[in-house]
Amino acid sequence: MRLAGPIRRAATFWRRSIQARVVVSTLLLSAAVVTLVGWFLLRQITDGLVAGKTSASVADATRGAYEAQVRLEASGTEFDSGTQLAQLVASIVARGDVQGYDVVLDGPVPGSTQGLATGSGTRFSPDISTDSVPARLREVVESTPGTSWTYAPIRYQSDSGIPTVPGIVAGSQITLPSDGGTYALYYLFPMTEQQETLSLVRRALLTGGVLLLLLVGGLTWLVTRQVVTPVRLARRVAERLASGRLEERMHVRGDDDIARLGTSFNQMAASLQKQIRQLEELSRVQRRFVSDVSHELRTPLTTVRMAGDVLYDARERFDPVTARSAELLQKELDRFELLLTDLLEISRFDAGAAVLDLEDVNLVDLALRVAESTKALADRRGTRVVVHRPDQPCVAEVDVRRVERILRNLFTNAIDYADGHDVDVLLAANEDATALAVRDHGIGLAQGESAMVFNRFWRADPARARTTGGTGLGLSIALEDAHLHGGWLQAWGEPGNGAQFRLTLPRRAGDRISRSPLSLVPADAATGGVGAGYARLDTPKARTP
The missing domain is CATH 1.10.287.130 (Signal transduction histidine kinase, dimerisation/phosphotransfer (DHp) domain)
Structure with a gap:
């Protein structure tokens, strides 16, 4: 619930602010473009670094294996195999410490020597883990002459404290003159420098992208502000004009x-x-x-x-x-x-001089009094006015004289058009409003007529004899009286199915009405007023002279 208010305010701001939508949309599109370009650049740099490191590593491994074989052949058979291998590995490790690679020497390859080789076993650079050499690469190197390589994580012994890094492992066969055995010499090239370079590039791209987005957002905000500010000023001026301040004008600068x-x-x-x-x-x-x-x-x-x-x-x-x-x-x-x-x-x-003389009154008593006063007219027309009393009182703070005039107009109008049928008067109340509905079953209203029935001097049937001596202003005055109370006066009708007028008044003067206790469309209506001239006159309508 604490988040509901800020979320609603943010949604309202997003819905109303063109500038916010333009800035955010531009930032999102720019972020997508920057991300795509950054990913492409990072991919190109990564591929370039890896390709360069791979070609250099394979060349160093090939050259190192060749030099090692030349050195072994130069020593001949003066030393046993163990001494030759120790001297070889020591020289290669020393060079690897300078050039940044490690060495693993394994062998002899099974079946390459006659009898027991004194130099058998695995020799490697300090701290390196021999399982850094993949088993698949071992099989290829032991069975295939030449240099073979692969990408593999280079692991170090746990007590060295050196983390595992990606690298290139290249292997070649060398032959030991002292025992004639074939040994596998592996060069392990860690890509630590390349990894650091890529990390630096990522940080640079990320920092540059963020700064670029901030710059684009700021520029977009400045540009849109130049367009949106005059629109906002126009809106404020339009609101002031709508409130009646007709002298308001916009400040104009330039010729754009x-x-x-x-x-x-x-x-x-x-x-x-x-x-x-x-x-x-x-x-x-x-x-x-x-x-x-x-x-x-x-x-x-x-x-x-x-x-x-x-x-x-x-x-x-x-x-x-x-x-x-x-x-x-x-x-x-x-x-x-x-x-x-x-x-x-x-x-x-019209002059705004009408005022209210308010008092609390029960609309049921008022309806009964008006029904009694129109009984003689109803008798002449062969109809009855039936007031259906609700279970609870319908009390409202109203001007009795004006509300009684509204009811008298509604009752006499219903009697005049009832065609001998009874006129039903319904009353109800809720927490903030009191309503009265007058229902007749006469000629009704054609489509569109319920929106015209409150016009001055308008009649539903101009050819019909006026038996009540009306002036054609009764419903117009009734509508003005209802609006003066802050209420509603609404009409519904169907041809041949009669009409219903509903008066809704606030229970306390000055309160707003959110809903009426009675439905405008009567329960016995065949179509619910669809296509029958349904009208909701909640606000004063344009007056017809």
Whole structure:
């Protein structure tokens, strides 16, 4: 668990940093190239050293065997075989101490002498181990004239303290004049100097490779920094622009591609700032226009309302046509007044002047109260609003007036499109949220319509008679009220299978909602909303004027 945090931070840094990825990738590729080149050079040097040592060792062994044979023939038969061999080995060992090789003299070869040879046995340089001569080489030398050689580890006696080293063992036959026997003379050439040279070369290659990688990494970091730094500055400026600081610009130096990119970026930012300012001004003028018109219409509406009330109260004294006109006038005046009220509320949302009056309330009680207030409408439409009470209370800190307005809009909208079926109201709560879902089984929503249902003045069926006297702004205001609480208002629908609207509110004002206690797609849905206009409106959507 202690490593999880650093690993996540390292992974995040690797994912976000182009410079780190470029530097590391360059280092890895450079390391592979340096390793390959170093291995090739080391192989070439090793082969050269071994080949040179081998040719020199074989030549020395051949020449030494020839000189030893000449020396033996020159001494003739004046000495016995033991004395001749002792003198020979002593001279060769003395020369080997100077030239850096060891000697092993073995013999005579079986069948090469008549009778017992007085010089039989093995003679060798001090500290050398006779098993350094491979058995296979012994067989070849004893059976074949000339010089034979092989690579073999050269071992020394344990009390000498000299470690085993790789070397070359070369052997030749010599003939002893005193007894006519054939002896095997082996020269052992240790490659100690070559081994030290290769160790030095390895250290040099390793040191040079590390220094080269550090140099390549530093150069790559410097080069990529020249490219990445302007990109990072552009990112920071873009973030500031996104946060609303539209006056931010990049500092441009020079005339290269990066400088031209910065100039283009600044031109784009200036153009966006100009357009955003224009849109903000246009939006401000539009909101001001809606607000002014709504307020200015209050006075004539009040006058017309007074006249309409007089006509409506006296309709019984009018002829049937005039009486009907008075009733229609009263109905349209009610709707006009409701429209003005909704327009004023929308203008408050647009101006950012809407505030919450929070208190703890049980949404179950609120749903029952709204269901009771819409019972007369449900009766006229031949339907019922059924509130399914949960086992636990669904308490949330909300503005009662605004949430009640949301529920009233959802209930009346469901009643209007229920087509005589019952409207089910579901409630649930979890540790951080409270949810209410309104399910109708009417005409439903076609594909894409659930993303449009919260648009202002939008209707699912424009040809359908509006029985509830709505203005087309109810769901838009409900969505704004939900967002003002920090909640969600979402819609699901299928053609012919009804629709479901889900309101999710945080239990405490200001808390974030991670999940809703209720599913947006109802359990009795045939397709789960696939292809049926499923929409998740977690954030305020673009407003349609």
